[in-house]
Amino acid sequence: MSLRRLSLLLALALGAPLSVHAVDFSAAELARAKALQQRLLTLDSHLDTPANLARPGFDITHRHDHNALSQVDYPRMLDGALDGGFWAIYTDQGDRSDAAHLVERDHGLRRLMDIREMLAAHPDRFQLALTADDAARIKAAGKRVVYISMENASPLVADPSLLGFYHAAGLRLLSTVHFANNEFADSATDPKGAEWNGLSPAGKALVEQAVKLGIVIDQSHASDAVFDDLLAMLPVPFILSHSASKAVFDHPRNLDDARLRQLAAKGGVIQVNAYGGYLVDETPREERRQAEQEIERRLGSWDDMPIEKGVELARAMAELDQRIPRRRATLDDFFVHFGHLLDVVGPAHVGIGMDWDGGGGLPGMADVTDLPRITAWLQQRGLSEAQIAGIWSGNVLRVMRQAQDYAAKQAP
Numbered sequence: 001m002s003l004r005r006l007s008l009l010l011a012l013a014l015g016a017p018l019s020v021h022a023v024d025f026s027a028a029e030l031a032r033a034k035a036l037q038q039r040l041l042t043l044d045s046h047l048d049t050p051a052n053l054a055r056p057g058f059d060i061t062h063r064h065d066h067n068a069l070s071q072v073d074y075p076r077m078l079d080g081a082l083d084g085g086f087w088a089i090y091t092d093q094g095d096r097s098d099a100a101h102l103v104e105r106d107h108g109l110r111r112l113m114d115i116r117e118m119l120a121a122h123p124d125r126f127q128l129a130l131t132a133d134d135a136a137r138i139k140a141a142g143k144r145v146v147y148i149s150m151e152n153a154s155p156l157v158a159d160p161s162l163l164g165f166y167h168a169a170g171l172r173l174l175s176t177v178h179f180a181n182n183e184f185a186d187s188a189t190d191p192k193g194a195e196w197n198g199l200s201p202a203g204k205a206l207v208e209q210a211v212k213l214g215i216v217i218d219q220s221h222a223s224d225a226v227f228d229d230l231l232a233m234l235p236v237p238f239i240l241s242h243s244a245s246k247a248v249f250d251h252p253r254n255l256d257d258a259r260l261r262q263l264a265a266k267g268g269v270i271q272v273n274a275y276g277g278y279l280v281d282e283t284p285r286e287e288r289r290q291a292e293q294e295i296e297r298r299l300g301s302w303d304d305m306p307i308e309k310g311v312e313l314a315r316a317m318a319e320l321d322q323r324i325p326r327r328r329a330t331l332d333d334f335f336v337h338f339g340h341l342l343d344v345v346g347p348a349h350v351g352i353g354m355d356w357d358g359g360g361g362l363p364g365m366a367d368v369t370d371l372p373r374i375t376a377w378l379q380q381r382g383l384s385e386a387q388i389a390g391i392w393s394g395n396v397l398r399v400m401r402q403a404q405d406y407a408a409k410q411a412p
Ligand SMILES: [Zn+2]
Pocket: 151, 221, 242, 355, 358
């Protein structure tokens, strides 16, 4: 994970020149957009921020500007008018041995504990949301909304019955797989190709159990065959928490138009992401790749790096951008994907999942403080306030409500 994420994170946040882009907004437009966001409920469906909670020196209540390791904290959430979202328990996958599965099991529980400790430490600022209606109530109480999600179900391989425990502890959104195939599902990006041709038998059982519990299923990172399995087997709609359009950029992580229409026909939602490598081809030249590895060797591994080193890291990456430039996705590229998704399925089936703190972010969209640019763009496109409200939270919460209502009806 380190290089892929590191190389995308915020090298430009330090003040390196922004790429020239056509989309721009006046101060008045941005102020109007921010004011609208403050009235609406604004949720991002994929925050990798929990990976920072145990990082040495990180404090969610402090502002971490111009830091390549952080895009989300409480002060910047206020600035960008982001009410909250789905805080992900992300787990890096090992070699799929029994020993690796135990390490993953413990890692997942550790992240869950980190999120619960954040909630316990700051009850005046953050609150756990469990139902679709909780988010609006929490916003009205002046706090930030914390739904818990899981990206990569590998922590459940050793003991799938842990899903019940996670649900009791607040888990409300579950993805099966990440960059590589696991015991539950095929990944969209495993170089070895398909292993299960979709969900494995264990994956189907896990998804069925999740549906019984009212947990929403997240298709992001899984292969198209998994999408087809979910479409066929689920009695409720599902989402893609952070994905983009295959018609705009043909990458296996993105969704094609035919499947987009199937997703929408089932009532589902695609949450557009800002991970540059899925928006355009950002593959670096070998010289650049080696230079990035050299920075990582010098500054230490990304996962354990103290937060204050993130400033130095941002500076090193900005210098590298001057010395060996690489193609990067722009805000324009992001809006091309967003616009295409809106054109194909309409505003009731699109939302926002930027992949903050997980590799998301672009020049001009460096951290959560830039989010009003999205609302300003939606306003420029002429979307109504109700449509913008749906994109910012109503659509994904509609799917959650359906999943929870279905589970409640099945319960004995
Ligand atoms: Zn991801």
